[in-house]
Amino acid sequence: MANPELPPDDLPVLGLDADDTLWENEARFHEVEGRFRDLMEPWADGTTTDSALLATERANIARHGYGVKGFVLSMIVTAVELSEGRVEGRWIGDIVSWGHEMLDHPVQLLDGVTDALDRLGTTHRLLVITKGDLNDQMGKVSRSGLADRFWRVEVVAEKDEASYAAVLDRHGVEPSAFVMVGNSVKSDVLPVLGIGGRAIHVPHTTTWALEEPDPVAVAAAEFPTVDRLADVADLLVARSAGRPS
Numbered sequence: 001m002a003n004p005e006l007p008p009d010d011l012p013v014l015g016l017d018a019d020d021t022l023w024e025n026e027a028r029f030h031e032v033e034g035r036f037r038d039l040m041e042p043w044a045d046g047t048t049t050d051s052a053l054l055a056t057e058r059a060n061i062a063r064h065g066y067g068v069k070g071f072v073l074s075m076i077v078t079a080v081e082l083s084e085g086r087v088e089g090r091w092i093g094d095i096v097s098w099g100h101e102m103l104d105h106p107v108q109l110l111d112g113v114t115d116a117l118d119r120l121g122t123t124h125r126l127l128v129i130t131k132g133d134l135n136d137q138m139g140k141v142s143r144s145g146l147a148d149r150f151w152r153v154e155v156v157a158e159k160d161e162a163s164y165a166a167v168l169d170r171h172g173v174e175p176s177a178f179v180m181v182g183n184s185v186k187s188d189v190l191p192v193l194g195i196g197g198r199a200i201h202v203p204h205t206t207t208w209a210l211e212e213p214d215p216v217a218v219a220a221a222e223f224p225t226v227d228r229l230a231d232v233a234d235l236l237v238a239r240s241a242g243r244p245s
């Protein structure tokens with residue numbers, strides 16, 4: 001989606017992750033995982049439920065994709081398995097309604113994000129690259145109130161080297177001139193470094209188990225980490241002034 005009021009085409013492009021970089025996301029999943037543990041209590045303890053759900057998600061990520069719909073399907077599959085088919089239809093209905101609640105939830109921006117984007121937007125064209133369900137991700141962009149700050153928004157099925165290369169190619173951006181910012185080393189940092197770009201890690205408090213990066217790949221990679229999105233602008237200024245980052 002193009003915004004004609006936004007920055008001139010000669011500004012460099014800065015990639016931004018969305019979930020847990022601009023707004024809260026993982027916390028919503030954790031909250032619902034707690035409800036799911038309670039629901040499964042007649043058949044399994046919390047640890048068993050957690051590991052069964054994660055195993056279902058891991059086994060089905062290629063089928064279900066990332067996001068709320070896949071999460072709901074995985075809870076249903078796990079509930080049927082753990083209860084050996086005895087889970088009642090009304091409880092399946094509850095699981096689906098939790099998903100609807102997640103999809104409709106107000107977007108809670110992380111602290112300082114609006115000011116940080118206003119600052120970054122003066123020096124960069126802001127390209128959001130997020131993975132998950134198209135409707136869910138675009139709905140969050142819309143409800144965030146931030147949409148007019150973004151040059152483009154891309155929703156991809158997976159954040160790997162091929163998808164980053166395709167996005168950058170589509171927008172005429174050289175990887176060597178591209179910087180990506182995000183909370184996931186696995187999704188926002190390593191694949192961008194892998195295609196010759198640069199990346200800045202902004203960790204969030206909670207990381208989904210399936211977003212844990214390969215420690216060997218992390219040890220071999222060089223990238224800066226900052227505490228908050230607001231610190232990214234300072235880092236980019238320092239870099240362009242030739243100071244070490």
Ligand SMILES: [Mg+2]
Pocket residue numbers: 017018019020021182183184
């Ligand atoms: Mg993220």
